[in-house]
Amino acid sequence: MTAQQAGERDATSAPGGDAAADPLLSVRNLQTHFFSREGVVKAVDGVSFDIKPGEILGIAGESGCGKSVTSQSILRILPRNGKIVGGEILFNNGDRTVDLATEEADGRVLRDIRGKEIAMIFQEPMTSFSPVHTIGDQIIETIRIHQDVSKEEARDQAVEMLRRVGMPNPVRNIEEYTFNLSGGMRQRAMVALSLSCRPKLLIADEPTTAVDVTIQAQMLELLRDIQADLGMAIIMITHDLGVIAELTDRVMIMYLGKEVEHGTVEDVFHRPQHPYTRGLLASIPKMEPGRVEIEPIEGVVPSPYAMPTGCKFHTRCPEYIAGVCEKRDPPLTAVGPGHEVSCYLYGGREELE
Ligand code: SF4
Numbered sequence: 001m002t003a004q005q006a007g008e009r010d011a012t013s014a015p016g017g018d019a020a021a022d023p024l025l026s027v028r029n030l031q032t033h034f035f036s037r038e039g040v041v042k043a044v045d046g047v048s049f050d051i052k053p054g055e056i057l058g059i060a061g062e063s064g065c066g067k068s069v070t071s072q073s074i075l076r077i078l079p080r081n082g083k084i085v086g087g088e089i090l091f092n093n094g095d096r097t098v099d100l101a102t103e104e105a106d107g108r109v110l111r112d113i114r115g116k117e118i119a120m121i122f123q124e125p126m127t128s129f130s131p132v133h134t135i136g137d138q139i140i141e142t143i144r145i146h147q148d149v150s151k152e153e154a155r156d157q158a159v160e161m162l163r164r165v166g167m168p169n170p171v172r173n174i175e176e177y178t179f180n181l182s183g184g185m186r187q188r189a190m191v192a193l194s195l196s197c198r199p200k201l202l203i204a205d206e207p208t209t210a211v212d213v214t215i216q217a218q219m220l221e222l223l224r225d226i227q228a229d230l231g232m233a234i235i236m237i238t239h240d241l242g243v244i245a246e247l248t249d250r251v252m253i254m255y256l257g258k259e260v261e262h263g264t265v266e267d268v269f270h271r272p273q274h275p276y277t278r279g280l281l282a283s284i285p286k287m288e289p290g291r292v293e294i295e296p297i298e299g300v301v302p303s304p305y306a307m308p309t310g311c312k313f314h315t316r317c318p319e320y321i322a323g324v325c326e327k328r329d330p331p332l333t334a335v336g337p338g339h340e341v342s343c344y345l346y347g348g349r350e351e352l353e
Contacts (some may be wrong), residue, residue, distance in 0.1 A: 021053050021054075022052075022092055023050035023052055023090075024053045024055075024092055024200055024233050025050065025051045025074070025201060026049075026088070026089075026090040026092075027047060027048055027070070027089050028088040028089075029047070029048055030046070030047045030048070030070065030073060030084070030086070030088075030089065031044060031045055031046055031085050031086035031087050032044040032066075032069050032072075032073045032078065032082060032085070033083060034082050034083075035081050035083065036081055038305055041305065042257050042304075042307065043066045043069040043257055043304070044066040044069050044070050044073060044257050045066070045257035046086075046257075046258065046259075046329075047087075047252075047257070047259050048259070051201070051235060052233065053200065053232075053233055054227075054231050054232070055233050055250070056234045056247055056248045057234070057236070057248060057249065058235075058238065058243075058244035058247070058248035058250070058251040058265070059071075059235060059237045059254060060237075060238060060239065060240075060244050060251060060253055060254070060280070061253055061254035061255055061280075062280075063239060064256075064304065065255055065256060065257065066257040066258075067237045067254050068205055069082065070254075071120065071237055073089065073101070074203065074235075075100075075110075075114055075118060075120060075203070076100060076103070076105040076110050077114075078105075091113065091117070093113065100113070112146075115142060115145070115197060116146040117199055118200070118201045118202075118203065119199040119201075119202050119203070120194060120203045120205065121202065121203075121204050121207050122205055122206075123205065123206040128190045128194070129178045129189070129190070129193070131177065131178060131179060132177075133177075134175050135162075135174065135176060135189045135192075135193070136158055136176075138193060139154075139174075139192060139193050139196050140158050142197065143197060146197045147197065155174070157196065159174055161192040161195060161196050162188075164195075164226065165191050165192045165226065166218075166222060167189065167192070168185075173185070173189070184215040184218055184219075187207070187215060187218075187219050187222075188222065191219075191222060191223070191226065195226060195230065195232075198232070200233065201232060201233045201234070202227075202232055202233070203234075203235045204223065204234060204237065205237045206237060206238055206239070208238070208240065216243075220246050223247060224247060234247075241269075241280060244265065245265060245269060248265055249265065250262065250263065251263070251264075251265055253268065253274065253276065253277050253280065255276050255312055255313055256304075256307060256312040256313075257312075258312055258329070258342065259332070259342065260274045260276050260277065260313065260341070260342050260343070261274040261339075261340070261341045261343075262339070263336065263339030263340070264338065264339070269281065273335050273339075273345075273346065274313075274341045274342070274343050275318060275319045275343065276297070279295075279297035279316075279318075280297070283296055283297060297316060298316055298318070299315055301316075308326065309326050309328075310325050310328050310329060310330075311325045311329065311330050311342075311343070319345060321344055324352065327352050328351075329342070330343050330348045331347070331348040333346040333347035
């Protein structure tokens with residue numbers, strides 16, 4: 001997708017979800033660090049956001065910005081050297097609110113929530129499936145772990161879910177192994193597996209990165225249809241702003257573990273305020289007859305072991321204010337309703353004095 005197309009998406013559409021509803025998930029000042037002999041990497045360093053039932057939120061940024069670690073923190077599937085060292089992940093599962101940040105990663109609460117209330121799809125469908133079992137067996141098993149139903153009922157549900165995600169012959173496909181399926185069919189089977197327990201929240205981590213443009217378009221259409229059909233919320237994690245523009249209602253832009261800007265897709269794409277967001281948008285290829293232009297963001301991403309002081313973007317920022325930006329992290333400042341930016345161009349300097 002081109003920058004122009006991204007910017008043109010749906011300038012008038014209202015965000016999805018029920019604006020008056022309580023958040024389904026409320027992440028507050030999340031800090032997730034990785035510990036190694038080389039030092040500590042603050043992969044997520046104070047991120048906050050809410051997502052309401054039925055809403056689609058995009059989290060975007062370059063690789064290493066902390067977006068995938070944020071989703072791994074929510075589901076508590078971090079690598080062994082990763083640890084949540086601060087903040088809250090409040091999940092409202094109807095009867096009560098649980099703080100996923102403080103629950104045992106392998107405890108009963110997380111085991112019940114994972115796959116049933118919150119499901120995840122990945123870039124590589126083979127990650128989700130075992131190659132030695134049919135896709136049907138794996139979907140049926142997932143259904144029976146979370147629901148007290150007979151094998152026959154679970155099978156009927158599995159066939160129905162495969163039909164919903166557009167598998168061409170669900171009764172036959174249920175007996176197939178992933179290696180028999182095309183790339184597009186594998187993606188659909190993965191979505192069927194993750195949705196088989198009707199989660200309230202689906203986290204999609206770069207699900208369109210490894211596929212060609214045709215499958216990517218089919219995948220986004222499928223997610224949109226399924227979301228409208230089942231009414232679940234989706235967090236879409238991607239480095240691809242075109243995907244965000246196509247699918248999401250609101251977007252949060254991250255840089256080096258920090259949130260730098262959030263707002264509706266319309267605000268962030270049409271009125272980007274943070275210099276990093278403007279740089280990201282400018283880096284999308286501009287397709288004009290006879291030429292494709294990419295404007296990369298200048299400078300290199302700092303080493304995670306030697307993070308800059310103050311605003312993490314100050315080493316690359318074209319609008320850097322000497323004596324200000326390197327002092328402290330800029331606070332989030334409202335620049336419009338629901339549109340916030342972490343940058344001294346818009347406020348926060350008084351706190352430095
Ligand atoms: Fe640039 Fe300063 Fe804003 Fe950071 S705080 S983005 S360095 S102007």
